[in-house]
Amino acid sequence: NAGVMQNPRHLVRRRGQEARLRCSPMKGHSHVYWYRQLPEEGLKFMVYLQKENIIDESGMPKERFSAEFPKEGPSILRIQQVVRGDSAAYFCASSTFSRPQHFGDGTRLSIL
Amino acid sequence: QKEVEQNSGPLSVPEGAIASLNCTYSDRVSQSFFWYRQYSGKSPELIMSIYSNGDKEDGRFTAQLNKASQYVSLLIRDSQPSDSATYLCAVNVEEGGSEKLVFGKGTKLTVNP
Numbered sequence: 068n069a070g071v072m073q074n075p076r077h078l079v080r081r082r083g084q085e086a087r088l089r090c091s092p093m094k095g096h097s098h099v100y101w102y103r104q105l106p107e108e109g110l111k112f113m114v115y116l117q118k119e120n121i122i123d124e125s126g127m128p129k130e131r132f133s134a135e136f137p138k139e140g141p142s143i144l145r146i147q148q149v150v151r152g153d154s155a156a157y158f159c160a161s162s163t164f165s166r167p168q169h170f171g172d173g174t175r176l177s178i179l
Numbered sequence: 180q181k182e183v184e185q186n187s188g189p190l191s192v193p194e195g196a197i198a199s200l201n202c203t204y205s206d207r208v209s210q211s212f213f214w215y216r217q218y219s220g221k222s223p224e225l226i227m228s229i230y231s232n233g234d235k236e237d238g239r240f241t242a243q244l245n246k247a248s249q250y251v252s253l254l255i256r257d258s259q260p261s262d263s264a265t266y267l268c269a270v271n272v273e274e275g276g277s278e279k280l281v282f283g284k285g286t287k288l289t290v291n292p
Contacts, residue, residue: 100279109284110223110267115277123277158222160280165271167213168280170222 069094071161071171072141079177080149088144088174092161099142100168101134104156116142146176154178181206181272185283193291198255200286202268205249211271212244212251216264217285223267227253258290 072091080086092099101113112126116136127134131149136142146153156175160168182205192198200214211230215223229235229242229251241254251270255262265285272281 102280102282110269110280110282112279112281115279123275123279125277126279165211165278167211167225167228169225170215173222 071096071159071169073159073171073174075174076172077175077177079179081179082150083148086146086149086153086176088146088157088159088176089141090144090159090161090171091141092159093169096161096163096169098162098164099136100160100162101142101144102158102160102170104158104173106155110158113144149176149178151178181209181270181281183268183270183281183283185266185268185286187284187286189287189289191289191291192258194258194260196258196290198258198262198288198290200253200255200266200268200288202251202253202283203249204251204268204270204281206270206272206281207249209270209272212242213269213271213280214240214242214251214253215267215269215282217267218264255288258288260290260292263288263290 099116102110114134115123131147133145156173158173159171162168184203214227217223227242229244235242239256243252265287267285268283269280
């Protein structure tokens, strides 16, 4: 499967725990984007990364959220001390510059 | 704040009819526009991209772009029940060395057999 790979597909955390979401881009893609979709809401941009660089994190909440895309390995979206309001579907997309973005299957995060 | 507006729907059409989905956007400098289809509980799937004014056809789908009016639309001909999904309009916004997709809230389409 040469598509965007996200894992886990479903993640359940208790309030106060940490959530780590992983994304491996399509082969040949060097740009990774994270989006969040709250229930009954549209997709909202969170962060845009290239290898070892955060290009734009203007959509990330100021606290508890961080993202990285290391030289080796997948991109990671990390949410510390999760709260109920973090429950959402988190989608990763990848592309090359100015080409259409292709989405992974997403991670459905549920907070107990 | 760049915005994308879509008909909130829901839109219901009979099988075989033409479904028309509309979208307007606020960013005058955007050059790339996309339609994604999202089935319930699934991820967005790219179905059309359009970059120039006019029409672009791909099978039963036609995208139309009018940059002067800041308007993009999607026509689905010979609609099938399998087309029932939420259709998301997305505009690529480039600024400050970054690019990102700004999405509308989507139009839910139901095709009735």
